[in-house]
Structures are given as structure tokens and as C-alpha cells.
Amino acid sequence: MMFNQPYQPVTYKIGNGGPGYDPRNMGMPSMPMMPMMPNTTIVPPEVSSGSVMTPGGAVIQQTLPFTEQSFIENILRLNLGKIGTFYATYEGNREWNAKIFKGVLEAAGRDHIIISDPNTGQRTIILMVNFDYATFDEPLNYEYPYAPPSARR
Numbered sequence: 001m002m003f004n005q006p007y008q009p010v011t012y013k014i015g016n017g018g019p020g021y022d023p024r025n026m027g028m029p030s031m032p033m034m035p036m037m038p039n040t041t042i043v044p045p046e047v048s049s050g051s052v053m054t055p056g057g058a059v060i061q062q063t064l065p066f067t068e069q070s071f072i073e074n075i076l077r078l079n080l081g082k083i084g085t086f087y088a089t090y091e092g093n094r095e096w097n098a099k100i101f102k103g104v105l106e107a108a109g110r111d112h113i114i115i116s117d118p119n120t121g122q123r124t125i126i127l128m129v130n131f132d133y134a135t136f137d138e139p140l141n142y143e144y145p146y147a148p149p150s151a152r153r
Contacts, residue, residue, distance in 0.1 A: 073128070076108035078141040086115060088130040101126060105134075 054060065086101040101124055103115035113131065116123045 072131075073108045073110055073113075075140070075142060076105060076113060076134070078143060079136065080105055080107065082136055082138060082140075083118070084115070084134045084136045086113065086126055086134045087132040088126050089132055090130055098132075 081104060083102070083104050086103075087098070088101065089098045090096065101115055103117045103124065105113065106116050106123065107114040109128075111128050113126050113128070114123055115126065
């Protein structure tokens with residue numbers, strides 16, 4: 001069962017309006033107000049990757065030694081311009097499952113390499129998902145900090 005009662009707004013008086021009364025703080029004794037800065041936006045400081053920010057907002061810079069990781073595309077980039085033989089596998093392909101490419105290594109990206117045939121100038125893009133390995137008939141450049149001294153050229 002529901003009762004329909006007419007809505008009647010009620011007004012209450014807070015505080016007594018006596019000494020120390022401030023209507024902005026609902027009857028609490030007035031305290032010195034902090035000056036407000038209109039339209040002020042607080043922007044936190046920039047924090048670089050790997051750095052730490054304290055609860056007080058200070059940034060502690062972390063300087064860790066940078067070492068390049070030995071991903072295959074980085075090794076290939078160090079050897080651009082060299083002639084190599086590149087082996088790739090294409091699963092589920094009825095015409096050719098594996099293919100061998102020979103040419104000059106022109107570019108190495110994260111997901112592809114580009115080689116060119118020095119005789120015809122034809123360029124081929126090989127996806128890294130199909131790339132198996134490569135062979136070169138000359139020494140390779142491999143200049144990473146953790147490489148043995150004999151491999152650094």
C-alpha cells in the first residue's frame with residue numbers, strides 16, 4: 001500500500017548567528033580561510049620511465065646502465081649492405097613450403113627484412129614470422145656490450 005503525501009519543503013536554520021558564526025561553514029566557529037586561487041590546475045611533474053615518484057611528489061631519477069638487447073633485427077641492422085642467403089618457411093603453402101633467398105640486406109625492421117638481388121635489382125620483403133636463419137660469407141658486425149671481444153668488430 002502506498003501513501004500519497006504532499007511534498008512540503010522544510011527549511012532549517014543552522015547556527016545561531018552570534019559571534020563567530022559564518023554561514024559558509026554551517027555554524028562551525030570561523031577559522032581563517034585559505035586564499036583560493038581561481039582556475040588553478042595542479043600538474044604533477046614529468047616522470048621518466050624507470051624513475052620513482054615519492055608520496056611528496058619528488059622525482060628520483062634512476063640511471064640504470066642501458067644495454068641493447070640482442071634481437072635478430074638489431075643484429076641484421078648492424079650488417080646492412082652485406083650479401084647473404086636467407087632461409088624462410090611458409091607453412092601450409094602447397095607450392096613451396098620452404099624458400100631460399102639470396103641478396104643484399106637493405107633493411108631490417110621489427111617484423112620484416114628487405115633484400116635486393118644485385119643482378120636484377122628486384123627487392124624482396126621477407127616477414128620475420130617466416131624467417132628461419134641467414135648465412136653470410138663474410139664476418140658479421142656484432143657490437144653489443146656482452147659480446148665476447150673476438151666478436152666485436
